[in-house]
Amino acid sequence: MNRVRLLVLNAALGPLDYTVPERMPIEPGSVVIAPLGPRKVTGIVWDNGRLPGAQVDASKLRPILEVVDVPPLSQPLRRLIEWTAEYYCAALASVARMVLSSGGALGGPMTTTEYRLSGGTPERMTPQRAAAIDALEGEQGIIRELAAIAGVSEGVLRGLVNQGVIEPVTVAIDRPYPAADPDFHQPALSDDQLEVANRLVKKVQAQDYAPVLLDGVTGSGKTETYFEPVAEAIRLGRQVLVLLPEIALTENFLVRFEKRFGTPPVLWHSSLKSTERRRAWRAISNGTAQVIVGARSALFLPYANLGLIVVDEAHEVSFKQDDGVRYNARDVSVMRARFESIPVILASATPALESLHMASTGTYELMELPSRFGGAQLPEIKLVNLTDEKPASGRWLSAPIIRALELRLEKGEQSLLFLNRRGYAPLTLCRNCGHRFQCPNCSAWLVEHRLSARLACHHCGLETQVPDACPDCGESDCLVACGPGVERIADEVGELFPEARVAVATSDTLGNPERAAAFIAQAEAKAIDVIVGTQLVTKGFHFPDLTLVGVVDADLGLEGGDLRAAERTYQQVAQVAGRAGRGSKPGEVLIQTRHPDAPVIAALANGDRDAFYAAETEARRDAGAPPFGRWAAIILSSEDEKEARAAAARLGDTRPDRDDLYILGPAPAPLALLRGRYRYRFLVNARRSANLQATLREWLDAHNFPPGVRVGVDIDPYSFV
Numbered sequence: 104m105n106r107v108r109l110l111v112l113n114a115a116l117g118p119l120d121y122t123v124p125e126r127m128p129i130e131p132g133s134v135v136i137a138p139l140g141p142r143k144v145t146g147i148v149w150d151n152g153r154l155p156g157a158q159v160d161a162s163k164l165r166p167i168l169e170v171v172d173v174p175p176l177s178q179p180l181r182r183l184i185e186w187t188a189e190y191y192c193a194a195l196a197s198v199a200r201m202v203l204s205s206g207g208a209l210g211g212p213m214t215t216t217e218y219r220l221s222g223g224t225p226e227r228m229t230p231q232r233a234a235a236i237d238a239l240e241g242e243q244g245i246i247r248e249l250a251a252i253a254g255v256s257e258g259v260l261r262g263l264v265n266q267g268v269i270e271p272v273t274v275a276i277d278r279p280y281p282a283a284d285p286d287f288h289q290p291a292l293s294d295d296q297l298e299v300a301n302r303l304v305k306k307v308q309a310q311d312y313a314p315v316l317l318d319g320v321t322g323s324g325k326t327e328t329y330f331e332p333v334a335e336a337i338r339l340g341r342q343v344l345v346l347l348p349e350i351a352l353t354e355n356f357l358v359r360f361e362k363r364f365g366t367p368p369v370l371w372h373s374s375l376k377s378t379e380r381r382r383a384w385r386a387i388s389n390g391t392a393q394v395i396v397g398a399r400s401a402l403f404l405p406y407a408n409l410g411l412i413v414v415d416e417a418h419e420v421s422f423k424q425d426d427g428v429r430y431n432a433r434d435v436s437v438m439r440a441r442f443e444s445i446p447v448i449l450a451s452a453t454p455a456l457e458s459l460h461m462a463s464t465g466t467y468e469l470m471e472l473p474s475r476f477g478g479a480q481l482p483e484i485k486l487v488n489l490t491d492e493k494p495a496s497g498r499w500l501s502a503p504i505i506r507a508l509e510l511r512l513e514k515g516e517q518s519l520l521f522l523n524r525r526g527y528a529p530l531t532l533c534r535n536c537g538h539r540f541q542c543p544n545c546s547a548w549l550v551e552h553r554l555s556a557r558l559a560c561h562h563c564g565l566e567t568q569v570p571d572a573c574p575d576c577g578e579s580d581c582l583v584a585c586g587p588g589v590e591r592i593a594d595e596v597g598e599l600f601p602e603a604r605v606a607v608a609t610s611d612t613l614g615n616p617e618r619a620a621a622f623i624a625q626a627e628a629k630a631i632d633v634i635v636g637t638q639l640v641t642k643g644f645h646f647p648d649l650t651l652v653g654v655v656d657a658d659l660g661l662e663g664g665d666l667r668a669a670e671r672t673y674q675q676v677a678q679v680a681g682r683a684g685r686g687s688k689p690g691e692v693l694i695q696t697r698h699p700d701a702p703v704i705a706a707l708a709n710g711d712r713d714a715f716y717a718a719e720t721e722a723r724r725d726a727g728a729p730p731f732g733r734w735a736a737i738i739l740s741s742e743d744e745k746e747a748r749a750a751a752a753r754l755g756d757t758r759p760d761r762d763d764l765y766i767l768g769p770a771p772a773p774l775a776l777l778r779g780r781y782r783y784r785f786l787v788n789a790r791r792s793a794n795l796q797a798t799l800r801e802w803l804d805a806h807n808f809p810p811g812v813r814v815g816v817d818i819d820p821y822s823f824v
């Protein structure tokens with residue numbers, strides 16, 4: 104009799120043993136359904152001897168029920184799952200869930216019923232029905248998805264189905280994707296581009312592990328260049344994964360990809376419809392999906408035949424996942440490439456300090472594109488010292504920026520103002536009694552959004568209407584907005600230049616692919632004069648007639664004591680500056696600051712990237728910070744403040760006493776209350792030689808926390824709140 108150990112998709116259970124019925128075709132990696140008490144669980148057959156657990160007597164084992172009709176997870180992927188769980192102190196089951204992230208892919212029919220408008224009208228028209236019919240023009244999906252699109256209940260739509268206004272259609276879910284043509288339209292590359300492209304193509308041909316840092320200035324054509332190794336992988340019949348940090352950027356990518364390869368790539372992101380998800384998942388796992396572009400979660404999919412990974416804008420913080428399994432997709436990409444024995448390209452104009460360090464030690468191969476494509480020049484950068492150039496009272500734009508905007512409007516060129524703050528104002532208070540609007544669930548102020556007429560918490564999503572009177576003193580007409588957000592800057596531009604066409608670009612306004620596409624089309628058609636945006640517009644976009652970039656507050660990111668504050672400021676400002684002058688007209692960048700002498704600001708002004716990175720590297724070395732030492736954060740939280748504090752104190756009492764790591768805390772986390780939970784934090788700083796994960800595991804495993812306490816471990820944290 105054959106027994107196997109399963110990794111079951113339930114973190115509370117741990118590995119379980121089963122028997123394999125005769126003639127059931129099972130191998131390591133097979134996805135199976137097994138009985139568990141009266142229920143069934145999904146599991147993955149694991150390699151013998153690699154999962155811990157006691158031997159259960161054979162007579163007690165139950166047989167596996169069935170093998171799911173998907174290819175077994177490959178050995179490299181199984182090793183990646185183990186590595187990720189081990190490194191990030193996460194449950195194996197939680198990592199495995201990310202692999203099998205499309206429940207729909209694991210079985211069920213090969214066709215599905217979707218719905219769409221039939222063209223008919225209902226017997227009785229209600230405003231709700233009219234609005235729904237309006238919103239569903241051209242849409243097709245299952246009822247739940249259509250209800251979300253139309254903003255009505257499923258009941259309203261079922262009513263319309265009964266009346267024949269919405270009709271069912273049978274859809275073949277797993278129809279194959281059109282093939283990308285590697286030679287569809289190859290652009291003429293510059294000499295620099297060609298040299299790098301050829302080196303990358305060789306890496307793909309070698310089919311061996313090869314981490315590459317593609318370090319190219321903004322506008323150097325990194326995308327065109329890495330399309331060549333992508334084309335080579337397609338020729339060799341191997342799959343390619345391109346990771347992008349944000350869905351808003353995919354639109355731009357899709358257009359360029361289609362121009363180069365004649366068909367769009369396969370998309371993977373969180374807002375895919377369930378059928379699209381299943382179709383993509385199955386095509387990825389059977390090898391028919393050639394090039395997959397996606398957000399970080401695409402990294403864990405079961406590629407049949409992966410030949411290359413590209414991480415674009417690899418410095419981006421959004422590659423770090425901050426809940427569930429807290430992994431960094433950039434780092435895990437390199438590990439996946441290693442297990443798969445394939446090349447991985449990290450592309451950026453402002454690489455993470457960690458990546459540059461790896462390149463300088465020869466761990467990553469460095470490939471550089473030192474100049475912009477087509478002879479475009481990097482923009483001229485000037486500082487505006489806000490201490491001398493004070494904006495008018497209640498205003499945020501200084502005279503030099505206003506003059507520069509005016510000039511662009513006269514010449515019909517575009518401008519971009521960058522402020523990394525969504526909404527209208529970050530704080531609202533009562534002029535009469537001083538009451539400040541705070542989130543009841545989080546230690547955070549409510550942010551006023553005028554476009555949606557709401558006060559919103561950016562941490563938990565709470566939204567309320569802006570009241571007419573102060574809830575504390577009852578006085579009306581006494582609320583004042585403090586400080587600027589992008590909406591307020593847009594208002595200011597509108598007041599200064601009433602004829603200017605101003606667009607606010609944030610995750611609120613470009614939150615889905617359709618809206619992002621519409622924004623790009625408008626900007627390209629020059630239907631927008633001034634873009635006011637958050638970090639969302641700092642990277643990836645290419646608007647040739649955009650010649651002015653204004654940074655409204657370069658000091659903003661330096662507040663708050665984040666370990667990577669200087670680096671992040673450098674990256675954001677250098678990236679947004681990189682949006683200027685990408686076409687034939689030269690660009691100008693004006694940076695408003697109160698600290699023109701701060702090293703990072705001075706480096707930006709002088710365009711002295713090397714000096715900045717060198718100084719920052721030394722600072723990190725002195726502090727034992729990454730890449731020279733390591734950090735980890737442990738957050739204990741509970742709905743009960745006392746319980747959280749007591750649990751943190753007890754854990755603190757048993758802290759490991761070691762020479763190679765030290766532990767700060769417990770202290771209330773900077774965000775002491777988040778989504779109704781009180782939070783206490785430990786920060787661990789370890790030498791590189793320390794076995795950080797094993798030490799943490801041992802320390803935490805020795806504790807029995809009360810059921811109300813949650814313990815989160817964040818290895819290599821990016822968020823310090």
Ligand SMILES: Nc1ncnc2c1ncn2[C@@H]1O[C@H](COP(=O)(O)OP(=O)(O)OP(=O)(O)O)[C@@H](O)[C@H]1O
Binds near residue numbers: 292327451644681
């Ligand atoms: N060889 C080429 N032939 C034609 N157009 C090119 C070529 N290389 C680059 N371009 C164009 O130049 C522009 C800038 O290239 P791209 O956006 O890839 O730069 P990038 O290095 O990714 O910049 P950033 O880091 O600022 O996003 C794009 O419009 C791109 O299509």
Ligand SMILES: [Zn+2]
Binds near residue numbers: 560561564
């Ligand atoms: Zn909140």
